Amino acid sequence: MARAALGWTVRDLAEATGLHRNTITNIEVGRYAGEPETLDLIRRVFSREGIIFIEENGGGAGVRLRKATQR
Structure with a gap:
């Protein structure tokens, strides 16, 4: 959901993190839980x-995109 909120592809996230695209895809589809550091x-x-991460609060965990600040 965070990637979608930013309009990022798997390739965008891979470039931003330095991780391989397959690692990201495997985490997203649940084939790999991911190391804590990753x-x-x-x-x-x-x-x-x-991105703001919303903890479990009875309605499920989630993400939100922070509002743009006015300059």
Whole structure:
């Protein structure tokens, strides 16, 4: 969902993180859970790009795109 909110392809995320496209795809489809360091890297990249992670609150975990700030 974070990738979709940014309009990123798997290739975009791979370039931003330095991970292989297959690693990202395997994590997304559930074939690979991902190492904690890998998941942290992905989360940090998304956070830097404006994604806010919403913890489980009874309605399920999710993501939101931070509102653009006015200059």
